[in-house]
Amino acid sequence: MRAQLLDLSRRMARAIRAALDSRAALGDDLAQRLRDLLPPLRLWGLAVVLASWELSRAERNRAALSAVLSGSGVPSFWGQLDLFAGQLAPFVQASRDATSPEETTEAALRFLEAVRAVGLPLVRQVVQSRAFRVAAEVIGRDLPETDQAPKKPATAVKKPPTEQTSSQAEAPSVEPSPDWRPGSPLAEREETATAYLIFLGWPRADVERFLGGKR
Numbered sequence: 001m002r003a004q005l006l007d008l009s010r011r012m013a014r015a016i017r018a019a020l021d022s023r024a025a026l027g028d029d030l031a032q033r034l035r036d037l038l039p040p041l042r043l044w045g046l047a048v049v050l051a052s053w054e055l056s057r058a059e060r061n062r063a064a065l066s067a068v069l070s071g072s073g074v075p076s077f078w079g080q081l082d083l084f085a086g087q088l089a090p091f092v093q094a095s096r097d098a099t100s101p102e103e104t105t106e107a108a109l110r111f112l113e114a115v116r117a118v119g120l121p122l123v124r125q126v127v128q129s130r131a132f133r134v135a136a137e138v139i140g141r142d143l144p145e146t147d148q149a150p151k152k153p154a155t156a157v158k159k160p161p162t163e164q165t166s167s168q169a170e171a172p173s174v175e176p177s178p179d180w181r182p183g184s185p186l187a188e189r190e191e192t193a194t195a196y197l198i199f200l201g202w203p204r205a206d207v208e209r210f211l212g213g214k215r
């Protein structure tokens with residue numbers, strides 16, 4: 001249900017942005033007022049509220065939607081939106097069907113028509129209410145419009161040694177065991193390790209002493 005809700009919400013958000021950003025809307029006083037009324041967080045919150053309401057009209061979806069929207073208070077808006085189903089239906093349907101830029105534009109026009117039909121004062125009252133502000137904040141935190149992959153932790157790089165103790169400096173050389181004879185797997189690993197440590201900035205003498213102690 002989460003995936004279904006996010007998909008419909010993103011379609012609606014795309015249509016709303018198209019309504020507010022299109023060239024045709026630049027001279028539209030209603031669009032300008034809505035731009036001031038719907039900054040990004042509120043716009044996304046409105047899209048999720050409307051999408052959840054549309055999906056909640058199927059009784060079987062309500063429990064799952066309530067679980068996804070836990071803590072947001074969004075289900076409390078569903079009954080109020082039922083009163084404006086006739087005005088909202090064209091926008092909702094156009095958003096669901098939009099798969100091309102032209103269809104998104106059509107959904108954008110339907111959004112502006114819905115706002116005119118419902119009335120801008122009522123829309124303003126709803127999106128500026130405390131209940132809606134709380135809902136938008138929870139939605140922005142728990143249902144972000146853009147999923148972000150977790151960052152990989154940075155890998156620590158071992159710094160080359162800067163000082164050698166007297167015992168290290170005076171340590172006698174150690175003869176390699178038979179397992180370290182040229183051409184053996186361990187010898188090949190030592191060559192790889194040597195190249196890598198030199199690449200990281202270790203002096204060759206330090207690398208040879210370090211690896212010599214590992215034999």
